[in-house]
Every structure is written in C-alpha cells, then in structure tokens.
Amino acid sequence: MKGEFMIASTGKTNLLGLTQQEMEKFFDSIGEKRFRAGQVMKWIHHFGVDDFDAMTNVSKALREKLKACAEVRGPEVVSEDISSDGTRKWVVRVESGSCVETVYIPQGKRGTLCVSSQAGCALDCSFCSTG
Structure with missing residues (x-):
C-alpha cells in the first residue's frame, strides 16, 4: 500500500x-x-x-x-491576514511541506478565490509567500 x-x-x-x-x-x-x-x-x-x-x-x-x-486532513494554515476591505490572505502548508498562498477577494455578494500553484516559485516576489 x-x-x-x-x-x-x-x-x-x-x-x-x-x-x-x-x-x-x-x-x-x-x-x-x-x-x-x-x-x-x-x-x-x-x-x-x-x-x-x-x-x-x-x-x-x-x-x-x-x-x-x-x-482526512486539509492543508495546515500557517498564517492568515485580513485587510480592512475584507480581503483575506492565507499561507497554507501542503502535504509536501511547501507553502502556497491563497487570497479571497470579496466583491459585493460574491468573491474571488486566488490559489497560487507556484510552490517553490523561482521569482521570489517580496509580496508572496510561495517562493
């Protein structure tokens, strides 16, 4: 197995x-x-x-x-930040140990969820936790 x-x-x-x-x-x-x-x-x-x-x-x-x-275990939430406009940013650790960033952006009665797929990204942007 x-x-x-x-x-x-x-x-x-x-x-x-x-x-x-x-x-x-x-x-x-x-x-x-x-x-x-x-x-x-x-x-x-x-x-x-x-x-x-x-x-x-x-x-x-x-x-x-x-x-x-x-x-049955989801990713570990490493950090959560909430801005004054309601935007929420989470850094989560996945099974491999890498961290990925997820951002929820509220828009009226709806919202957008952005999930980084760049664990270990080589760009190393200062605002992102996935590099």
Whole structure:
C-alpha cells in the first residue's frame, strides 16, 4: 500500500487527496469493497465530514479500520491576514511541506478565490509567500 498512496507523516493515508479511482484502489488494498470509496467520498466532499465516526452508513468495524490506517486532513494554515476591505490572505502548508498562498477577494455578494500553484516559485516576489 505504501507504494501506491501518499502516506502522511502520521503513517496514514490522507483520503482527502485521492481521486475516485485511487480511493477504490485504497479500499481494495485494505480488503474492502470498492463501493466504499463513493460512500466515504460523499461524506468527505459533499457533507464536509473529516471524522470517520460521523460516517453513519459505514460499519463500525470499517470506521475503526479507517481510523487505524487513514485520515482526512486539509492543508495546515500557517498564517492568515485580513485587510480592512475584507480581503483575506492565507499561507497554507501542503502535504509536501511547501507553502502556497491563497487570497479571497470579496466583491459585493460574491468573491474571488486566488490559489497560487507556484510552490517553490523561482521569482521570489517580496509580496508572496510561495517562493
């Protein structure tokens, strides 16, 4: 299993980063049926659940198995800045240890979310935390 899935520093597979196909392979690797992937993905992505115990249509035995070998963990927020106009800037550390910058810019009833995809960017701009 370690060769196929990203194992976090906790020694567990982070289910949050898996595609449907990868999730199905993960469930195969722990001796479970592939349909469990869709079940758990719905809890994670539709309901926003990161606690296996809250996944009530998953058997208690499977929830215990998941707690032992998997986790649902988003990026770590390293810093957050909020400006007077409501703009929010976050620096988050992703699984690889790199930091990326995310900015939310409110615009009336809507907003724009900008997510840097340049972890380790060589430009090293003074205003950006991703370089």
